[in-house]
Amino acid sequence: MLHPDLKNARARRLPEHGLAEATSLAAALPGLEVVGGEVVRLPKLLPGTLFGTGKVAEIAARLKELDIGLVLIDGPVTPVQQRNLEKEWGVKLLDRTGLILEIFADRARTREGVLQVELAALSYQRTRLVRAWTHLERQRGGLGFVGGPGETQIESDRRAIDDQVVRIKRQLDKVAKTRELHRAARRKVPFPLVALVGYTNAGKSTLFNRITGAEVLVKDMLFATLDPTMRGMEMPDGRKVILSDTVGFISDLPTQLVAAFRATLEEVLEADLILHVRDISHPESAEQAADVADILTSLGVRSETPQFEVWNKLDLVDETARAALVGKAATSDRIFALSAITGQGLPDLLTAVSGAFELSRSDAELSLDFSMGRAHAWLHAEGVIEEETLTDTGWQLRVRWTERQEAAYRAL
Incomplete structure (x- = not known):
């Protein structure tokens, strides 16, 4: 696992934490064993090989010594850089976008989720045909005056991908219409919609299960939840709401996936209340929260939609820090410190959720x-x-x- 760190780049987080997150991403893919990771300091990015010649040779020697078959680069890699590095190192290479796509492809369960991942993967592959085809001068024939000079293999493949994209978009349109019918029916049900959002592995599904008694997959792993889950539930005061668990966000989320999963995240756009769940025990919890806010803005979430911050995983914080967090949260009527595992602080959140809808009557x-x-x-x-x-x-x-x-x- 290589994490490029560009000198003088304005990064939101420390490169060491970025490498740790990328390693966790890789661990979320079944059958993948990460044997090492390194932050690579770069004065500048080289257009042909990303890294300098000396660094390329140094990494090549280490890969050969360890008999590595796959290299993950935590960042964007152009098709030309990917082709050149694979040739130099004799390995398969995946960048951050490719890795996240692999994870999503492995996890998607609903028909819509599978289609969205496939659409995102095709958009990604279309830009990387240069890597797959090095024989672009090879022409596929024409007969007589009808065929003309023929077409290159890459043009043929690009057209095939475009045809698949059109087909999948049609299927997604049908799914979207079905979802809109479901939403229209739900609007007639006068229950408020509460959406859980947050950085991946912040504990949204654990909180969802704790509140609703559902059995959504919970795992200490990035992107454990991909397909949205909804449950009707009764609050302590008897009020009924619909709670929605959504896919977790991550920094530098590939643009293909933001576009592809917009339909899935439409539940957030429809929400009457958003619960932003944060892993308060994480060293970069504030940076993760800023990433989530950026993505919510890019999705078009209305600024007037009320939001509560849920500082989760208090059980992983030492006692002194826990008391300070609880005290700080108590000074705001929109911040709630709790542990979805132990239930500490949960009653206060549920009371506030009920009260939020009472105020809007x-x-x-x-x-x-x-x-x-x-x-x-x-x-x-x-x-x-x-x-x-x-x-x-x-x-x-x-x-x-x-x-x-x-x-x-x-x-x-």
């Missing part, structure tokens, strides 16, 4: 005639009626409801 006066019995029954079932008067023609009501409940009522 408004009063309204309604006049219903007797022909609107279904709407009258629905309002009673939702428990939003504050005062009711029977008239000669129907009911005069004063209700207190959320925006979502009002929208659902109007749609009846």
